Amino acid sequence: MAPDPYEQLASRLNALPDGFPRTAEGHELRLLRYLFLEPEAELAAHLRLTLETPEQIAERLELDPKALRQMLKQMARKGLIAAGKTDQGVGYGLMPFVVGIYEMQSGRIDRELADLFEAYYQAAFHEAIAMQPPVHRVVPVGESIAMNSEIRPYDSVRQILDEARAWGVTDCICRKQKALIGEGCDHPMDVCMVFSATPGAFDRSSTIRSLTHEEAIATLQRAAEAGLVHSVSNSQTGHWYLCNCCTCSCGILRGLAEMGVSNVVARSSYMNQVNEDLCVGCELCVEYCPFGALSCEGLASVDAARCTGCGVCAVHCPEGALALVPRPEAEIAPPPPDMMAWRQARAKNHGLSLEDIL
Numbered sequence: 001m002a003p004d005p006y007e008q009l010a011s012r013l014n015a016l017p018d019g020f021p022r023t024a025e026g027h028e029l030r031l032l033r034y035l036f037l038e039p040e041a042e043l044a045a046h047l048r049l050t051l052e053t054p055e056q057i058a059e060r061l062e063l064d065p066k067a068l069r070q071m072l073k074q075m076a077r078k079g080l081i082a083a084g085k086t087d088q089g090v091g092y093g094l095m096p097f098v099v100g101i102y103e104m105q106s107g108r109i110d111r112e113l114a115d116l117f118e119a120y121y122q123a124a125f126h127e128a129i130a131m132q133p134p135v136h137r138v139v140p141v142g143e144s145i146a147m148n149s150e151i152r153p154y155d156s157v158r159q160i161l162d163e164a165r166a167w168g169v170t171d172c173i174c175r176k177q178k179a180l181i182g183e184g185c186d187h188p189m190d191v192c193m194v195f196s197a198t199p200g201a202f203d204r205s206s207t208i209r210s211l212t213h214e215e216a217i218a219t220l221q222r223a224a225e226a227g228l229v230h231s232v233s234n235s236q237t238g239h240w241y242l243c244n245c246c247t248c249s250c251g252i253l254r255g256l257a258e259m260g261v262s263n264v265v266a267r268s269s270y271m272n273q274v275n276e277d278l279c280v281g282c283e284l285c286v287e288y289c290p291f292g293a294l295s296c297e298g299l300a301s302v303d304a305a306r307c308t309g310c311g312v313c314a315v316h317c318p319e320g321a322l323a324l325v326p327r328p329e330a331e332i333a334p335p336p337p338d339m340m341a342w343r344q345a346r347a348k349n350h351g352l353s354l355e356d357i358l
Contacts, residue, residue, distance in 0.1 A: 005042035006032045012045045015357060017346035018096035018135065019128035027120035034116055035101065040075055043068075044094060049343075050358050051084050051091030079104025079207075094357070098128065098251065099135065099233070099241070106173040106192075107207035114180035121251065129255040129264050132349050133342060136243065136252050137234040137266040137335050141224045141311035145270060145324045155269050157220065157230050160239050164195035167216035168202035169209050178249040185248040191223040193242040220244075227288050229253065229310045234266050238339045247290045256291065268309035269332045270324035272302045278321035285313040285322055 010028050013020035022028060032041060046061055054072055058065035072092045076083035080101060082093045095101050105113065129135060139157045161167070172192045178184050193216065194208060202210040211219065223230070223244035231243045231252070243250070247257035255264040276299055283296045293306035294313060300321065314322040326332070336342040347354050 005038055005045055006036070008045035009036065009041045012094065012357075013097050015352060016049070016094070016096050017131075017343040017350070017352060017354070018098065018100070019131055019350075020097045021124040021127040023120065023123045025119075025123060027116070027123050031097075031113075031116050031120055034113055035078075035105065036080060039071070040080060043071060044075070044081055047081060047092065047094040048357060049094055051082065051086050051093040053086060053088045053091050056088070057092065079108075098125075103173055103192075103241075104207075106171050106176060109173060109176055109180065111180045114177045117177055118181055121254075125251065126255055126259045126261055129252055130261045131346060132263065133336065133345055134234050134264060134266045136231040136245075136264075138268045138308045138310050139230045139232055139242075140268045140270055140309050140324050141230060141315050145311065157242070158217075160232065160242065161193075161195070161213075161216055161220065163239075164197065164216075165199045166196040166201040167211040167213060168194045168196075168205065169211055169216075169219050170194065170207055172244070172249070174245075174251050175249045183249075185246060187228060187246045187249070188222065188226050191219060191226070191228065191244040193219060193244070195240055195242070224312070224315055227290070227312050227316065229290055229308075229312060231265060233339060233342070235336050235339050235342050236334065237337065245290075253290065265308060266333070266335060267307070268324075269327055270309035270311070271304055271307045271327050272309070272311075272313065272322055273325045274300045274302060275321045275323070278319045280319055280321070282318070285317055288313045288316045 006029050009032055010020060010022060014022060020028060036044065054069040055065050058068045072081065075081045076092060082095045084091060102117065139155060139160065142156065142158050169190055170192050171189045175185060175187060175189050194202070196202065202208045228244035228246055231245050232239045232241070245253050247253040252264055255261040272293065279299045281296055281298050281300070285300050286294045286296050290310065290312060291306050291308055293303045295301055309324055311324050314324060336345055343354060
């Protein structure tokens, strides 16, 4: 009997450092069957994370390069695989399920896909988000950092944005998914941001709205004002997206809010500090803190162990009594230098081999 391509793909995705935990009920297989045609699943199960041209893939898998090229293009358009430039031309490769395939379905998600994801999320997703190092890293709201504090480049959300040459925004698939299952929140939908080093990269996209640099800054500000947490991939370089997250809908932060995974995100290099001379005990900061790190009995106080250094509370304090200050140097763990280093660290921690995947 020929192997089931969906079983092969599920195992391949779970062999990635990002993880795609299997379930006894087969929830992950139902997701893949919804997203992939059988030939697409079979092909994806043999792709690598490293981008390869159609000719290279065809030679490795003994396939017809012309037919393969069309199939790869179609799969990339559907957000099922990665595509990008290589020295030999356009290359294609395997994408993790999260962050990757799932997020690329923002324009396609419907009630059926939302239900399928929720069933999988409740059964197994906590295993993936509990793996270390974390998938995401908190980046503080710029205005929340005390003026005399040194800001590392990877802790500056504005610098991450400024390094790009193209910017785009799309609807948050997490909030769309929760709304489709009848559990939506009031936070803005159109604040998930993507970046590229290629000017005009999103100009022809059917799912991403291209932004100018000024519009990208305005989107960032709108997200901060809505009380959303900035988070990026857990590395110092190579950022291509910025999520603006909430604990009510975000797939990552729900791991903390609903499942108690305390280290679901890497915290920033900062922590909150209260100026007791300015604090009036209004408790507004307690309402805004997404991580339950603040309490108020006359004056606000910070639970340093729970504070991720996001700065959401500080920008909403009407008295200016809160600000982010650097953590003690011994408590600062710099993120991996790049995504390859992140993959290697995660693979090592969980006994995975990258030899057949890269």
